[in-house]
Amino acid sequence: MKKLLVLFLLTLSLSGFYVADNMHLPVVQTVADLKLKAVSPYTPVFVLARNDLSDGLGLGAIYYWKPDATDAEDMTFLNVIGSSVSATGRWMRLIVRTQQLPGGILVSNSGKKEYFTSIVTSAQGKATINLTADGTATGTALFSTIYSNRCEMVGPMPTSINNAILEYTESVSSDKKQTTHQFYKGNSTAVGALGLSVVSFTAAPASVSANCTIAGF
Structure with missing residues (x-):
């Protein structure tokens, strides 16, 4: 020893x-x-x-x-x-500290932090993450500054635009206690006899799962 x-x-x-x-x-x-x-x-x-x-x-x-x-x-x-x-x-x-919190896992190293969590979309293709110690909207904030916010879909690789899901961060609250994510589903519609298609995106359905990582201080 x-x-x-x-x-x-x-x-x-x-x-x-x-x-x-x-x-x-x-x-x-x-x-x-x-x-x-x-x-x-x-x-x-x-x-x-x-x-x-x-x-x-x-x-x-x-x-x-x-x-x-x-x-x-x-x-x-x-x-x-x-x-x-x-x-x-x-x-x-x-030394790095890892904590299991009600809403996810917080990894801290000096002032730097990473928070790992999972989300599921609502019927409007939205999902909100509570970035707080107790996992509620009003708890103690985990971050004072957020510099990275990304989510990766859980599920099989899409085989066409019609089952592709895209995500972007819609908003981060001013107190850094919540991030809201919007998910979209691709749609391809054939136009005319030339084989052309028009691609559009609409709100993803409910129950889309994603793993998210938020990093900051």
Whole structure:
């Protein structure tokens, strides 16, 4: 176990993170303790015990000090923690965290986040994703900024335009708690005797399934 810890700390050092010379990670017990730590270009990596938090996980986390960071503080998932002694800079979670939420899976790495979920269209070819911690329209937002929003249809490859389904993001709410997606179905209609066709798109039927990935901060 000790050899693994030494190897891990050496990896941190080679990656540009300052680690104390005694090869022991400093430990703080609470978020408040971490926020009060003095910061400098040589601020070491800290282990946060997190035994004071209401999430009940008790798993702890590893943070490093990023002096030029201005990310919004994330006190819901604790990926970004501000400092009580410095107006600039943030404590950033070092190791990726994966959480199973009511509406999907959230993967966090420092301030970056990806949310994976599945949707099914309504009769108008629409589907709405709640990007919140509890999966409701009014819960705590997972994102402050969204830079990628894509969905992939679930089902067999279309064999013609008549069973092809297209999707686009119709809207993103101003509070980043919801995205609405519109799905369209292709239609090809033969015109005249020359074999020409007119292609159009109408709202997809209900029960079209898709897997979606939303990325941001």
